[in-house]
Amino acid sequence: MQSFTEENYLKIIYHLSLNTESAVQTNAIAERIQTKAASVTDMIKKLADKKLVDYKKYQGVKLTESGKNAAINIVRRHRLWEVFLVEKLNFKWDEVHDIAEELEHIKSPELIERLDEFLAFPRNDPHGDPIPDKNGKLDNTVFIKLSKLKTGDKGLIMGVSEHSSVFLQHLEKIGLTLGKQIRITEITDFDGSVELSIENKQINVSREVAKSILIKI
Amino acid sequence: MQSFTEENYLKIIYHLSLNTESAVQTNAIAERIQTKAASVTDMIKKLADKKLVDYKKYQGVKLTESGKNAAINIVRRHRLWEVFLVEKLNFKWDEVHDIAEELEHIKSPELIERLDEFLAFPRNDPHGDPIPDKNGKLDNTVFIKLSKLKTGDKGLIMGVSEHSSVFLQHLEKIGLTLGKQIRITEITDFDGSVELSIENKQINVSREVAKSILIKI
DNA sequence: ATATTTTTTTAGATTTGTCTAAACTTATAG
DNA sequence: CTATAAGTTTAGACAAATCTAAAAAAATAT
Structure with missing residues (x-):
């Protein structure tokens, strides 16, 4: 241990x-x-x-193999606790990281199995990152960066690749949250910024932001 | 801190x-x-x-005053986590102590307030011990030891003063769990053992056991 | 190919919490 | 009221995780 x-x-x-x-x-x-x-x-x-x-x-x-197993276990615990904090205790997705950072070190395997069950075996954490199952297996679905899409493409917001509070709060504010459907309406050539429609509204995000949003087509 | x-x-x-x-x-x-x-x-x-x-x-x-405040805060965290483990994750009352022992050290005050709310502000933990409120105030209802009751007395099982697994498992087995109504039917003079009726059954407990069960009349 | 910069390691010190063995205080027994 | 026992503290050492400063290795530039 x-x-x-x-x-x-x-x-x-x-x-x-x-x-x-x-x-x-x-x-x-x-x-x-x-x-x-x-x-x-x-x-x-x-x-x-x-x-x-x-x-x-x-x-x-x-x-090593055993080091990797240990690490994946920690990631599993961290992400399950994040789900708990957001789904059950109503924390916002930008508030949970530090608390999960502490909770992830609680050792009881039984606790984690029961927490997993209580949360109905979630596949992803509140940022869209996959939760390893109890054997350490990771869902290997790979999402595409919003910045890689072309005009007219549709997709679902599945996660983010940048986890800072500022970034997450910004997304929250402009309404880009997990699970929402988006469609690319225009890509500005000179700065790569992306215009997209989401819930019948038109919004514009910079290339920087677009690179950190993950989409399932 | x-x-x-x-x-x-x-x-x-x-x-x-x-x-x-x-x-x-x-x-x-x-x-x-x-x-x-x-x-x-x-x-x-x-x-x-x-x-x-x-x-x-x-x-x-x-x-000191501030030491006592700190201690009560830890007790509050411990007992709230015990409620969570039993009520939400379906642990048995004799399984939760060690896990709560770790969880109690997670520092975020916001986490504890939200957990308290999520659990609907419980007043007692799964062993009947009172949970201090967020100002550190403790419900000062004092319960009576089962061993102090007289023949014919009725009451509710409100807690235990002995927390070992063996003892809790024993209570579980003979059906003496939190909230149940009991009535003393006989007290054996020579060994102080107590006969009581609970849910229309008659059971007998030793004086040792009776001393560790807390009753509200 | 040598000089310079960057990266990594070593050596030795520091902090936190623990221990053993010995010394010291307080309590208890005759 | 002294002797012994019980309880507590001190002194010095140790393990875990960290740090600074200096040495060593690897990468880069001229």
Whole structure:
């Protein structure tokens, strides 16, 4: 069983691994986890001793099979708690991350199975991210960035790839929330901004925003 | 804001204070918290520096006003989570203590207010213990031990003063659960065991058991 | 190919919470 | 009222996770 801190490292390494085939760098971890590179090196050695990561000096780390399992479990717990906070306690989607960050470390497996059942086995968290099932299996449906669509394309908002409060509050304000149907009405050539219709209203989003919204066609 | 460990000490000191007017002894804390007296002395000094306890060498500790507030807050969180686990996730009353022990340290006050609301502001936890309100106020209804009743007395089972799994499972098995109506039909003089009728059945409980069941007449 | 910059690691210190062993206080028994 | 026992504290050490400063390796630039 891992400590609170070890779990945080595993989770961060897992998230950083998703963007790359190659090993995760010490500095990248340090930045994400708000600590110094030297501390990361120390922890990496500890995780390597426990066979949770493969590590060669100066070469960064990769999760082992068992490290990956542990990480996915943490992600599962985090996302289930986010669903609970939004669906049952009426938190907004931009308010839940920090609380889930604490709740994810509660260890009882029985608790998580029952929570999953209580929430009716949700497949996605409030940001559209998939929730691993109890065997660690992830729904591998891949969504398309709104910025990749063409004029006339229709789709459903399924998630976001940027999780900051400012961004989520902005989406909330302009009405771009999970599950809504959209249709692209125009794409401005020179700045890539997108005009779309949603619930019979026309709104305009910048290319920056469009890149962070995930769509199912 | 206190650490996980400091919170545990405050909680234990609070519980031990309930049984006595005088200061709580180092050894008593050590026994409850599964640690050594020397460690307790160290932590007590830290809590005293933070003005959470009053401490004079060799004289034990008492919670200060602010220490007591902190402790009551932890108790509130613990008991609310116990209600959640039993009412919403269908845990049995003897299964929830350890999980609530972890959940009670999640810090967000907003979370607790919303949880309280979600549970419809329960007044008691699954063992009948009162839940402090958000101002720390405790319902001061005092219940009577079943062992104090006389033949013919009627009452409702409101709680238990012993929380071990074995005991709770035993009560569950013989049907003595929260909220049920009972009537004393006979008290055996020589061993103090109590015969009572509950839901038209006659059952017999030892004096030991009777002392740990709390009744509202 | 060498110099410079970036990244990573090491060495040694610090903090938090714990421990053992010994010393000290207070309580209890004769 | 002294001797012994019980309870508590101190001193010094340890493990976990962190840090700073300096050394070492790898990447980049001239």
